[in-house]
Amino acid sequence: xxxxxxxxxxxxxxxxxxxxxxxxxxxxxxxxxxxxxxxxxxxxxxxxxxxxxxxxxxxxxxxxxxxxxxxxxxxxxxxxxxxxxxxxxxxxxxxxxxxxxxxxxxxxxx
Amino acid sequence: xxxxxxxxxxxxxxxxxxxxxxxxxxxxxxxxxxxxxxxxxxxxxxxxxxxxxxxxxxxxxxxxxxxxxxxxxxxxxxxxxxxxxxxxxxxxxxxxxxxxxxxxxxxxxxxxxxx
Numbered sequence: 001x002x003x004x005x006x007x008x009x010x011x012x013x014x015x016x017x018x019x020x021x022x023x024x025x026x027x028x029x030x031x032x033x034x035x036x037x038x039x040x041x042x043x044x045x046x047x048x049x050x051x052x053x054x055x056x057x058x059x060x061x062x063x064x065x066x067x068x069x070x071x072x073x074x075x076x077x078x079x080x081x082x083x084x085x086x087x088x089x090x091x092x093x094x095x096x097x098x099x100x101x102x103x104x105x106x107x108x109x110x
Numbered sequence: 111x112x113x114x115x116x117x118x119x120x121x122x123x124x125x126x127x128x129x130x131x132x133x134x135x136x137x138x139x140x141x142x143x144x145x146x147x148x149x150x151x152x153x154x155x156x157x158x159x160x161x162x163x164x165x166x167x168x169x170x171x172x173x174x175x176x177x178x179x180x181x182x183x184x185x186x187x188x189x190x191x192x193x194x195x196x197x198x199x200x201x202x203x204x205x206x207x208x209x210x211x212x213x214x215x216x217x218x219x220x221x222x223x224x225x
Contacts, residue, residue, distance in 0.1 A: 008150065032212050043200055043216035044153070051209055088152070092212055096160070097143075097168075102152035 003027060004091050006101035014109055019076040021104050023089030026070070032092040033065055033072045038103065039085045048074060079108045113137045114217035116201050122223045123191050131186045131220050133201030141204045142184040143214060144168075144176060146197040153200065159184055160206070191224045198222075 005024045013019045021035075032051050036044035048063040050056045050072065056063045062075040072091075076083055086103040093099050114135045123129050133142065144156040145168075155168030157176040165176060173195060177185045188195055198221050202214040 032209055034213065041219075043219050045216070046213050049210050049213065090214075092208075096212075097155065097158065098212060098214060100153040102150065 003093060003099045004089055004101040006087075006089055006104045008102060009105040010107045011104055012107045012109065013079050015079060015081060017079050017108075019079045019083065019106055019108070021074040021076075021087050021089075021106065022071060023073065023091075023101055024071045025089075025091045025093075025099075027091070027093045028067075028070065030067075030070075030091045030093055033063070034090040034098065035061075035063060035072075035074045036088040036090060036100075037085045038088055044088055076106075079106075081108045081110050084108045114201060114203055114215055116199075116217040116220050118220060119218065120221045122225065124225050125192055127191050129188050129191055129222075131188075131199055131201075131222070133184045133186070133217055135182050135201075135203045135215075135217075137203055137215060138181075139203035139215075140181065140206045142178070143202040143204075144174075144184065144186045145200045145202065146170070146195075147200060147219075148197050156186065188222075188224075193224045196222060196224045 035048040038044040050063040050065045060077045064073045086105045088103045089101040090098040117132045140161045143158045145153045159178045175187045201217040204214045205211040
């Protein structure tokens, strides 16, 4: 079992819809959770950080964390074509390193 | 100016050649990392360093070596390049600490092709 799992996609949504991206992790001791966005050929950039159970909102982005079920999700409201990218989930596994999922590719069609 | 820089940005080399990828940062971070990214495999950690005197192997260190010349510089070497080392290589940095301080900041990447 991989430490951090994501559906590779692509996840296709129409412009204006809500995109829902999911990530599961195996280490129950994980404390910090990150969502990165990566455009094709570019470097990953942080868009959300969460460490407490529940929701955290930042603009059109909402991160949701459920430690009991070991999943973290990212919701993108009012999706725009510019949101088309690969979204990487990263989890601190307790060894002071982040483990990255393989990413979910999101396609937002006009 | 970019906080994390990588040189070269693109490199083509031949099997058996030794090459070095360089990373510099102006963020003042103690921790530095080298990853490779392959399609469908995500980011895989090659080596990481928590300070100048600390070097640790990641999950795929075979065939690679690193040097932490200073707090701001971390170099990755391929001693004898082979075609399956063709990939996109990223350097990243982070602060020392927990929570949000664990955020890693990535350089622009080096695209390496081994013929």
